[in-house]
Amino acid sequence: MTPPDAALDRVVQAAGRVEKAAGEWNAVDLTVIGECVSALEASASDLSAAFTVLQEYHSSPAGLRANLLNLKKSAGRLERLVDASAAFLRSAPGLACDRPVLYQADGAICQATPEMGGVQG
Numbered sequence: 737m738t739p740p741d742a743a744l745d746r747v748v749q750a751a752g753r754v755e756k757a758a759g760e761w762n763a764v765d766l767t768v769i770g771e772c773v774s775a776l777e778a779s780a781s782d783l784s785a786a787f788t789v790l791q792e793y794h795s796s797p798a799g800l801r802a803n804l805l806n807l808k809k810s811a812g813r814l815e816r817l818v819d820a821s822a823a824f825l826r827s828a829p830g831l832a833c834d835r836p837v838l839y840q841a842d843g844a845i846c847q848a849t850p851e852m853g854g855v856q857g
Contacts, residue, residue: 743786744797750779750786751807758814763821772814779807 737745757772790796 738797739789740793740795740797743789743793744800744803746782746786746789747800747803747807750782751803751810753779753782754807754814755810758810758817761814761817761821763817763824776814783807 753775757775760768761772762768790800
């Protein structure tokens with residue numbers, strides 16, 4: 737297997753991890769959320785390694801674009817799921833306050849502070 741083909745394999749693995757994380761998303765199960773975080777970290781590592789190899793060889797294996805588009809689609813789906821969960825939690829009973837709340841990667845909820853910047857309620 738050539739290095740560009742190995743890089744393509746890493747992109748395929750990254751896309752598979754993100755797709756699996758989106759398929760198993762459960763906003764109320766902290767174990768699943770932790771597994772999703774781990775899958776996304778592994779995907780980022782795969783993409784970084786693939787990027788490094790592809791930069792060195794200045795060539796793209798066949799199928800790279802299609803797999804990157806698949807990865808983008810899966811990541812967008814997961815992003816929408818997380819955003820929907822965060823929006824739901826902002827409206828959850830018992831969380832009414834004068835400051836917005838943030839849904840963190842570990843499943844915890846924290847109140848946003850002005851120092852965080854860029855946060856709108």
